Amino acid sequence: MSRVDFTQVHCSNPPEAPLVEDVRAGDQVGLECGLVVGDRVIDIGSEWRTFSNEATEVDPCRVGGAENPLLNGSDLTTLLRGGSGMAAFDKHGNAKYTSRKIVASGDRALMNASKEISQIADRLHLPKTVVDRANNLFKMIHDGKKLKSRSTDAISSACLCIACRQEGVPQTFKEVSAVSQTSKKEIGRAFKLVQATLDISVDAINTGDVMSRFCSHLGLPNSVVKAATAIAKTAEDLGIVTGRSPLSVAAAAIILASQASKCKRSQKEIGDVAGVVEVTVRHVYQLMYPRAVKLFPKDFVFTTPINKLPVS
The missing domain is CATH 1.10.472.10 (Cyclin-like)
Structure with a gap:
């Protein structure tokens, strides 16, 4: 039994006529002429009907889950289930059959x-x-x-x-x-x-990829997120943090932005979220601090002025 590729079948008269699926018969039928263009279509989805008995919590569904394309043989494994009648036990009361799923x-x-x-x-x-x-x-x-x-x-x-x-x-x-x-x-x-x-090549993580996520974990408002993103980008453009990890650059930028706002976060808090040790974060922060005037966006509203920010 072969599976019909719906992308290849079409009605011969007219070819552009829409097709409908007769679920009960497993046919693909032309809507205008009634021509069966595909038959014995297999539904690889899981069984949508249920035969469960809510009183006994027994669900004798006839099929398992949907086809798993990762598994060889389309996951057609065998499940042997033990019975509950007299014939399922030997004279000593031990079960003759045990549930066993055969998987390669x-x-x-x-x-x-x-x-x-x-x-x-x-x-x-x-x-x-x-x-x-x-x-x-x-x-x-x-x-x-x-x-x-x-x-x-x-x-x-x-x-x-x-x-x-x-x-x-x-x-x-x-x-x-x-x-x-x-x-x-x-x-x-x-x-x-x-x-x-x-032989796969993927782009390295940059500060923009992680900034919003780190700030979200720290509970910082959008104004701080925008400021930290701008600080990190400007620092990179000016070559202040050349060779530094994007994670440590993002963490140092968040420190600058948060300390200048009313939502202040410590170096340890930010380092823990970014996964960077506090010493590294502090070092990158010290590289940024002397150029802080150029790093902050012009529309940032300071709660703490730059000259009052911690030096290290």
């Missing part, structure tokens, strides 16, 4: 990776497009039998980081590490290995 070892690795990626994405509130791309990246690594000696969790986290950057919602290694079972260092190593193995 290769599919098990994909399932575990997919589960890990989904859990991390849920905790970081990432869109499904990121999850799908990360799953595909992991499958490419798995099918090519590359990096077999590496931790599945580390590779999964690295694939998610790459997918985030490709989808325009970059996450730092620290942010991913905080909600996963893998350390920041392991994710960084796996990230480089996956890039080299798949």
Whole structure:
């Protein structure tokens, strides 16, 4: 039984006539002439009907979930379920049959990776497009039998980081590490290995990618977010922070903007959110402070004037 590709079928008279699907018969029919242009169409979605008995909490649904394109064999696994009648037990009262799901070892690795990626994405509130791309990246690594000696969790986290950057919602290694079972260092190593193995090039994280997120975690208003973004960009354009990490630059810019506003945040608070040690944040702040007059946007409303800001 073959699946019909709806993008290829069309009615012969006239060709541009719209097609409708007869769900009951599994046919694709021309709306104007009634010609059946595709039959025995398979619905790969999950069963939408339920046969559950609310009183006994038994749900004898006839099929499982929707097809998983990551798994070989379209996830057609076998589930043996134990019975509840007299014939299901031997003379000693032991169950003759136990629930057992037969899953290939290769599919098990994909399932575990997919589960890990989904859990991390849920905790970081990432869109499904990121999850799908990360799953595909992991499958490419798995099918090519590359990096077999590496931790599945580390590779999964690295694939998610790459997918985030490709989808325009970059996450730092620290942010991913905080909600996963893998350390920041392991994710960084796996990230480089996956890039080299798949020959993938992704843009580095810049201050604009993380500024809004960091300020949101710190509970800062939009005026401070705009000021910190402008401070970081101007500092980069003037070459004040050349060679410094975008995360430390963003943290130092937030310190300047917040200390000049009524919503002040300490270097430690900001460093913890940005995942940068306090000493590093302080050093970058000291590079920015002497040029603070040029860094602040002209329309910024100061609560604390620049000459009253902390020097270090």
